[in-house]
Amino acid sequence: xxxxxxxxxxxxxxxxxxxxxxxxxxxxxxxxxxxxxxxxxxxxxxxxxxxxxxxxxxxxxxxxxxxxxxxxxxxxxxxxxxxxxxxxxxxxxxxxxxxxxxxxxxxxxxxxxxxxxxxxxxxxxxxx
Amino acid sequence: xxxxxxxxxxxxxxxxxxxxxxxxxxxxxxxxxxxxxxxxxxxxxxxxxxxxxxxxxxxxxxxxxxxxxxxxxxxxxxxxx
Numbered sequence: 001x002x003x004x005x006x007x008x009x010x011x012x013x014x015x016x017x018x019x020x021x022x023x024x025x026x027x028x029x030x031x032x033x034x035x036x037x038x039x040x041x042x043x044x045x046x047x048x049x050x051x052x053x054x055x056x057x058x059x060x061x062x063x064x065x066x067x068x069x070x071x072x073x074x075x076x077x078x079x080x081x082x083x084x085x086x087x088x089x090x091x092x093x094x095x096x097x098x099x100x101x102x103x104x105x106x107x108x109x110x111x112x113x114x115x116x117x118x119x120x121x122x123x124x125x126x127x128x
Numbered sequence: 129x130x131x132x133x134x135x136x137x138x139x140x141x142x143x144x145x146x147x148x149x150x151x152x153x154x155x156x157x158x159x160x161x162x163x164x165x166x167x168x169x170x171x172x173x174x175x176x177x178x179x180x181x182x183x184x185x186x187x188x189x190x191x192x193x194x195x196x197x198x199x200x201x202x203x204x205x206x207x208x209x
Contacts, residue, residue: 021161030194031154032201055201075202082198083191092164093184 001065006078009057009068010085016061017089029058033069057082131178135189138179142170143196145177150205155197157190166190 004012016026033056034041044051055070070078132138146153153172159165168179168190199209 017159017161023162025158025160027156027158029154029156030197030201032150032205053202053204055198070198070202072202075198079195079198083194086187086191086194089161090159090166090187091184092161093166093187094164094182095184 001067004066004068006068006070006074006081009059009066010078010081012066013059013082014085014089016059016064016066017085020061024061027058027060027062031056031058035069130176131180135179135186138168138170138177139193139196141177142193143200145170145172145175146197146200147205148172150200155193157194168193 002012013028020026032053034051034053035056036044036051041051052071054072055075056067057070058065058067060066132141142155146155149172153170156169156171158167158169163182165180165182166187167181170177196209199207
């Protein structure tokens with residue numbers, strides 16, 4: 001389990017997606033964490049200490065595991081970069097087909113009518 | 129495993145689940161490029177909600193959900209997104 005800073009984590013996440021194009025899955029887990037055990041947390045709450053929570057993000061391809069912690073101040077920046085990485089790699093999903101099919105059939109009917117048939121003059125043929 | 133058909137229902141129930149138990153609720157995404165499939169799971173180790181798709185339009189919706197969870201998890205369950 002490799003704990004990284006947000007930016008190296010995103011680079012490693014990109015390489016995970018790229019490695020698993022032909023086969024395999026990429027799992028990304030998000031969870032709220034303060035990185036303290038339950039007992040320690042309860043003890044801190046009793047003492048009135050403020051517990052700082054972060055968002056723990058883990059990613060794996062079944063073999064390699066990487067993780068990072070996101071504090072509230074890094075949240076917006078990480079969120080934007082993470083969305084960019086996802087959009088760049090999740091392109092195997094199907095585009096909306098139904099709407100395209102409907103659009104394709106309607107204009108296909110119209111061009112059939114105005115098509116001009118150029119009469120081909122063949123020597124010996126009476127019909128034009 | 130409970131697969132939810134409606135996206136809006138999935139979002140509403142997952143946020144409720146998180147707010148009820150922010151310590152043990154986690155959000156998992158699994159993406160398979162070779163099959164073109166995306167599966168989302170939200171669980172608190174007692175109840176499990178899942179959503180699966182192969183549509184590109186759901187990837188956009190998932191991005192919004194990612195943002196919601198990022199906000200809730202780093203700022204707190206009472207955060208307004």
